[in-house]
Amino acid sequence: MAHLRVTHYFDYKSPYAYLAQEETFALAEQYAIELDVVPYTLDIPAYLGKAEVDDRGNVVSEERNAHQWRRVKYGYMDCRREAQRRGLTIRGPRKLMDSSIAHIGFLYAKAQGNLRPYHDAVWERFWKRELDIEDAAAIAALLDESGLNGADFAAYLAGPGRDELRRLQLEAEAQGVFGVPSYLVDGELYWGAERLERVRERIQAA
Amino acid sequence: MTRPVLTHYFDYKSSYAYLAQEATFALAEQYDIELVLVPYTIDIPGYLGSARVDAAGNVLEEQRNAHQWRRVRYMYMDCRREANRRGLTIRGTHKIFDSAIANIGYLHARRQGDFRPYHDRVFERFWKRELDIEDPRAIAAVLDESGLDGRGFADFLAGPGREEYDRLQAEAIAAGVFGIPSYVFDGELFWGAERLPRVRERLMSR
Numbered sequence: 361m362a363h364l365r366v367t368h369y370f371d372y373k374s375p376y377a378y379l380a381q382e383e384t385f386a387l388a389e390q391y392a393i394e395l396d397v398v399p400y401t402l403d404i405p406a407y408l409g410k411a412e413v414d415d416r417g418n419v420v421s422e423e424r425n426a427h428q429w430r431r432v433k434y435g436y437m438d439c440r441r442e443a444q445r446r447g448l449t450i451r452g453p454r455k456l457m458d459s460s461i462a463h464i465g466f467l468y469a470k471a472q473g474n475l476r477p478y479h480d481a482v483w484e485r486f487w488k489r490e491l492d493i494e495d496a497a498a499i500a501a502l503l504d505e506s507g508l509n510g511a512d513f514a515a516y517l518a519g520p521g522r523d524e525l526r527r528l529q530l531e532a533e534a535q536g537v538f539g540v541p542s543y544l545v546d547g548e549l550y551w552g553a554e555r556l557e558r559v560r561e562r563i564q565a566a
Numbered sequence: 567m568t569r570p571v572l573t574h575y576f577d578y579k580s581s582y583a584y585l586a587q588e589a590t591f592a593l594a595e596q597y598d599i600e601l602v603l604v605p606y607t608i609d610i611p612g613y614l615g616s617a618r619v620d621a622a623g624n625v626l627e628e629q630r631n632a633h634q635w636r637r638v639r640y641m642y643m644d645c646r647r648e649a650n651r652r653g654l655t656i657r658g659t660h661k662i663f664d665s666a667i668a669n670i671g672y673l674h675a676r677r678q679g680d681f682r683p684y685h686d687r688v689f690e691r692f693w694k695r696e697l698d699i700e701d702p703r704a705i706a707a708v709l710d711e712s713g714l715d716g717r718g719f720a721d722f723l724a725g726p727g728r729e730e731y732d733r734l735q736a737e738a739i740a741a742g743v744f745g746i747p748s749y750v751f752d753g754e755l756f757w758g759a760e761r762l763p764r765v766r767e768r769l770m771s772r
Binding site for chain 1: 612613636637640643647744758760
């Protein structure tokens with residue numbers, strides 16, 4: 361009998377998704393499920409506008425209304441608060457990063473059957489500001505370090521990897537996904553680590 | 567020695583706020599605090615765009631992108647899911663209601679005494695679609711039914727009520743509030759009923 365599939369959507373540039381990783385992977389250890397981890401590249405400007413700040417946090421450019429600013433500031437404060445409880449480091453990025461390259465790196469690692477070392481390293485180093493996820497060479501180096509073949513990454517990134525990421529995005533949006541972290545269980549969507557308790561109940565009821 | 571104050575921001579047109587009421591009042595019973603309710607009118611279009619639908623759910627007019635639609639649909643589904651667990655009725659609205667009148671009704675209720683009967687009735691009936699919160703006479707009738715003065719409401723609404731309401735709105739924005747339900751304890755902001763466990767931790771660690 362096939363195990364219940366639980367699909368988890370993440371985006372490396374989301375601190376909330378970072379905070380959810382531990383509990384997400386714990387699900388697969390607590391329950392006999394098939395945990396399918398899938399990147400979903402958020403379109404942040406679509407609901408939060410965008411802005412760029414300098415080293416001191418002064419706004420260099422912005423397309424963001426007052427409401428969106430309050431929401432964004434709260435998000436960073438709330439994530440730092442949660443991170444402190446857990447002993448994780450979350451340093452705010454100065455601009456919206458393009459996480460698609462790192463996501464394609466994930467797909468590359470996943471296709472080779474070994475995603476955790478790469479995945480965990482990207483999270484930790486990006487949020488410590490020790491990894492530029494927009495640098496394809498840095499991602500390839502990380503794949504090498506994680507025991508995978510980084511030499512073929514550039515070709516994957518230029519073609520099939522990009523297509524695969526796009527295909528997964530459209531699939532996710534067809535299921536209603538808009539944000540991360542998200543969980544899909546038997547067609548039912550849950551957004552936010554705060555809904556993991558409901559995901560657990562759903563798994564138990566299956 | 568004065569009791570610590572827990573400020574709770576609500577808006578009758580927020581189904582998430584409705585869902586949070588029971589747990590919020592329960593906190594005030596469990597801990598020796600002063601619970602202060604403050605109405606805050608969320609700016610839904612500023613974040614989720616806006617739309618009007620007919621009785622069959624067909625969109626009559628909209629200013630909402632695809633991302634915002636997925637987010638809105640998720641919120642309706644998530645609220646119904648949470649409501650079903652709790653035995654509450656939450657019926658989707660055809661449009662974004664102006665809740666200012668009902669929110670000012672709350673201000674009128676609380677200066678007279680016990681606001682709870684008014685407060686609970688407005689939430690329950692609005693979400694059952696049994697109360698038009700944009701109708702000042704309907705709000706006055708609920709005030710009367712709740713043992714308060716409905717006749718003086720029109721004057722309050724036209725003058726001091728609106729002023730107090732605007733002042734509270736500006737204060738909330740200055741405190742960083744952007745969404746509902748929210749809680750402020752000791753200057754620290756928490757958004758969402760999902761953060762109530764954190765609020766409880768703060769109350770316990772005093």
